[in-house]
Amino acid sequence: MTRTLPCVASALSVTALRKSFGSVHAVAGLDLDVPEGTCVGLLGPNGAGKSTTMRMLTGQTRPDSGEISVLGFRLPRESKQARAQMGVVPQLDNLDTTLSARDNLRIFARLYRVPAAERDAAVARGLEIARLTARADAVVTALSGGMRRRLLIARALLHGPRLLLLDEPTVGLDPQVRQELWAMIDGLRTEGTSILMTTHYIEEAERLADTVTIVAAGEAVDEGPPAELVARHAGREVREVYGPPARLEEVEGAARAAGFSTRRTGTSVAILGAEGAGDRLPEGETRASRLEDVFVKLTGEEVA
Amino acid sequence: MATPSEPARRGDEPPGRDPARDPSPPGEASRRLRRIEWDAITGVMMREVINFGAAWKQGVFASTVQPVVYLLAFGLGFGQLVHRVDGHDYIDYVSTGTVATAVLFSTAFNAMFGSFVKREFQRTYDAILSTPVDVEELVTAEVLWLAVRGGLFGSVPILVGIAFGLDPAWTTIFVPLVAMLTGFGFAASGTLISAVVGSIDDFSYVTSALFTPLFLVAGTFFPLTGLPLAFRILAELNPLHHCVELVRDCTFGDVDPTDLARVGALVLFAALMWWGAVDRTRRRLIA
Ligand SMILES: Nc1ncnc2c1ncn2[C@@H]1O[C@H](COP(=O)(O)OP(=O)(O)OP(=O)(O)O)[C@@H](O)[C@H]1O
Ligand SMILES: [Mg+2]
Numbered sequence: 046m047t048r049t050l051p052c053v054a055s056a057l058s059v060t061a062l063r064k065s066f067g068s069v070h071a072v073a074g075l076d077l078d079v080p081e082g083t084c085v086g087l088l089g090p091n092g093a094g095k096s097t098t099m100r101m102l103t104g105q106t107r108p109d110s111g112e113i114s115v116l117g118f119r120l121p122r123e124s125k126q127a128r129a130q131m132g133v134v135p136q137l138d139n140l141d142t143t144l145s146a147r148d149n150l151r152i153f154a155r156l157y158r159v160p161a162a163e164r165d166a167a168v169a170r171g172l173e174i175a176r177l178t179a180r181a182d183a184v185v186t187a188l189s190g191g192m193r194r195r196l197l198i199a200r201a202l203l204h205g206p207r208l209l210l211l212d213e214p215t216v217g218l219d220p221q222v223r224q225e226l227w228a229m230i231d232g233l234r235t236e237g238t239s240i241l242m243t244t245h246y247i248e249e250a251e252r253l254a255d256t257v258t259i260v261a262a263g264e265a266v267d268e269g270p271p272a273e274l275v276a277r278h279a280g281r282e283v284r285e286v287y288g289p290p291a292r293l294e295e296v297e298g299a300a301r302a303a304g305f306s307t308r309r310t311g312t313s314v315a316i317l318g319a320e321g322a323g324d325r326l327p328e329g330e331t332r333a334s335r336l337e338d339v340f341v342k343l344t345g346e347e348v349a
Numbered sequence: 350m351a352t353p354s355e356p357a358r359r360g361d362e363p364p365g366r367d368p369a370r371d372p373s374p375p376g377e378a379s380r381r382l383r384r385i386e387w388d389a390i391t392g393v394m395m396r397e398v399i400n401f402g403a404a405w406k407q408g409v410f411a412s413t414v415q416p417v418v419y420l421l422a423f424g425l426g427f428g429q430l431v432h433r434v435d436g437h438d439y440i441d442y443v444s445t446g447t448v449a450t451a452v453l454f455s456t457a458f459n460a461m462f463g464s465f466v467k468r469e470f471q472r473t474y475d476a477i478l479s480t481p482v483d484v485e486e487l488v489t490a491e492v493l494w495l496a497v498r499g500g501l502f503g504s505v506p507i508l509v510g511i512a513f514g515l516d517p518a519w520t521t522i523f524v525p526l527v528a529m530l531t532g533f534g535f536a537a538s539g540t541l542i543s544a545v546v547g548s549i550d551d552f553s554y555v556t557s558a559l560f561t562p563l564f565l566v567a568g569t570f571f572p573l574t575g576l577p578l579a580f581r582i583l584a585e586l587n588p589l590h591h592c593v594e595l596v597r598d599c600t601f602g603d604v605d606p607t608d609l610a611r612v613g614a615l616v617l618f619a620a621l622m623w624w625g626a627v628d629r630t631r632r633r634l635i636a
Contacts, residue, residue, distance in 0.1 A: 125483055157480055
């Protein structure tokens with residue numbers, strides 16, 4: 046079987062992807078590209094269609110229309126071939142709760158077609174990645190939430206996948222474990238694994254993603270390296286003005302009249318791209334612009 | 350967590366390739382995945398086998414106790430009034446007939462509840478389908494496992510019968526095969542039903558309106574020859590009836606050409622149910 050690869054090697058590319066559930070347009074014309082060896086972050090509010098997109102990439106949801114190519118395979122027709130070289134960490138834990146950590150890995154090593162002679166080593170390495178070597182024979186229900194999450198990630202790595210799909214990989218983990226996971230994901234990327242990751246933690250996207258695609262209502266609103274997105278939408282500096290609600294409204298009006306974009310953050314109004322504005326803007330605290338400002342501006346959503 | 354410098358996967362990684370430099374690994378091109386692969390099926394079955402390791406005692410218990418209860422209730426109870434049926438001791442008649450009942454209970458019910466729970470509550474099927482395993486393989490593996498298990502457990506009533514004085518012909522060795530074939534069809538039926546119903550509570554309709562009549566009008570406890578013609582025709586459409594007849598003919602040593610037709614009917618039943626189970630499960634799992 047000969048296979049022609051696109052000129053610019055894409056681990057994954059999606060064009061004009063659409064999927065509706067009844068009247069809900071979960072994915073509405075999404076374009077997405079993950080170049081080989083890079084990490085792309087999908088950032089979007091709840092219900093933006095991130096998980097639905099992930100499921101279409103494994104052939105577990107059929108698109109209504111659009112093109113999907115994963116590792117050079119056309120989906121959904123060749124999704125099985127693509128899945129053989131892909132590791133998936135779902136948003137919702139689907140470990141086998143009645144089995145031990147080790148048995149969970151043993152079964153998946155088989156399902157991922159790890160050759161029989163290498164299976165034990167793959168399982169041992171998986172337990173190490175999950176830091177569960179000492180708890181290998183503990184039943185999953187006896188593991189903590191963080192341990193389960195780590196096991197879920199180790200399960201996706203058993204066969205040395207070329208592409209990783211991570212749907213909110215660090216949700217519910219404490220900061221220390223999250224940092225470790227970031228180091229691991231970054232390490233995999235450095236070694237050449239392509240990664241598509243959704244997250245609600247802006248910091249996670251900033252730290253890990255080479256490029257970020259911001260999605261809202263099933264569409265890509267903008268994409269680019271985090272720093273570029275920040276420069277494009279939020280400038281260098283943000284001026285944060287605090288005050289009672291009435292005052293905030295006033296500030297918002299003034300800033301917009303002067304041609305600036307703003308975002309609310311509960312107790313304050315943030316004026317984006319405020320560098321060099323001087324006293325054209327109300328006084329406030331100045332800070333560096335962040336990806337979070339871009340996210341809120343583009344999706345109209347507040348970050349938790 | 351392993352840090353990047355730890356041997357997370359590179360080096361001794363299974364297919365031995367470097368994704369960064371080799372976007373189209375040679376192994377994959379030559380080893381094209383087929384539609385139904387044995388590796389996928391054994392992988393899915395392994396999950397059941399490991400789980401079974403923890404629950405086999407309950408299975409053996411249920412499959413032994415149930416026929417004993419029937420033998421005592423019907424064989425000994427009715428046995429006082431009815432001594433011989435169709436030329437056999439009534440107790441032998443019941444112990445051979447109960448094979449079909451045991452198969453039905455251990456396959457159809459397990460398939461219904463098991464596949465519903467694994468699909469809707471535990472999301473096990475979702476996890477499996479994110480690996481190189483397709484719905485055909487998933488369903489085939491699950492059904493095949495239940496069939497093997499049901500074939501073995503389903504044959505226990507014969508052993509119980511022997512303990513109560515049944516004298517088996519050599520053809521009795523085919524009983525587990527008949528039980529497996531029947532079990533395949535009923536495990537697939539259970540999977541199909543589970544993929545069609547809206548909620549797990551709907552299984553009670555199926556149990557009372559479908560499985561109970563099937564089980565009663567199969568010739569397990571009384572011969573169908575005395576029933577009105579309509580019932581006898583219906584009985585020929587009941588796979589359990591064919592199972593009952595085949596098991597009796599094997600155990601009593603009077604296998605005849607009609608048995609071949611019964612095997613054919615069971616094969617047809619198994620094939621149809623498998624196809625339905627795959628189709629409906631796919632619709633339920635892949636939206
Ligand atoms: N199987 C389904 N049936 C009906 N509607 C669905 C289904 N799956 C997703 N949806 C709807 O599609 C939309 C997108 O859901 P999706 O899970 O993709 O969002 P998401 O971006 O992953 O959100 P979150 O950040 O909360 O995980 C939602 O409105 C959701 O209710
Ligand atoms: Mg989601």
